[in-house]
Amino acid sequence: MKLQVEQAKEQIGRIVPFLCTTSGNDLGDVSAFPWSRHDITISGELRYDGQHYVVNGTITTNGQYECSRCLTDTNYTHTVPFEEIFGVTHSNNGDDDIISFDGEEIDLTETIRETLIINEPSQVLCQDDCKGLCVQCGADQNVSPCSCESFVVDPRLAVLRTLLKEENDD
Numbered sequence: 001m002k003l004q005v006e007q008a009k010e011q012i013g014r015i016v017p018f019l020c021t022t023s024g025n026d027l028g029d030v031s032a033f034p035w036s037r038h039d040i041t042i043s044g045e046l047r048y049d050g051q052h053y054v055v056n057g058t059i060t061t062n063g064q065y066e067c068s069r070c071l072t073d074t075n076y077t078h079t080v081p082f083e084e085i086f087g088v089t090h091s092n093n094g095d096d097d098i099i100s101f102d103g104e105e106i107d108l109t110e111t112i113r114e115t116l117i118i119n120e121p122s123q124v125l126c127q128d129d130c131k132g133l134c135v136q137c138g139a140d141q142n143v144s145p146c147s148c149e150s151f152v153v154d155p156r157l158a159v160l161r162t163l164l165k166e167e168n169d170d
Helices: 109-118 155-169
Strands: 002-004 015-023 039-048 053-066 073-088 098-101 105-107
Touching: 039 109, 053 109, 073 109, 098 105
Parallel strands: 073 098
Antiparallel strands: 002 105, 015 039, 039 053, 053 073
């Protein structure tokens, strides 16, 4: 995705909105991520501050993820904000926070790719109150409760339970 900078450069502080949709295939090899097979929408604004071009916006996509608790497939919408500062190649003076570009158009492809990968969710739930799977029998607790004992003692600590029984017997 490329942004033309001529409109923003016409007037310092002028905000130029943008909106586009691209596919995961346009971002390179991202096939390991569930959102790679879906459209990616980028919306935001570009402005020129007199020295640099500031781009901020939101990336939205969705994908088929596995619920972290019950392991069912669930559709998850992934929305991530971003902000980058771009400067013409000769004017960035080695500042690491400023991304160099040719002065004509800003290529957001790598920014979009990195932002989505860095912000990949570590846990996705099918619903906020997902009950997950029973640790003993593996039944999906969202479908129906199982008859397993809810209080399970860690086998390594079972000896402590016998001490409690001995104390109560006295």
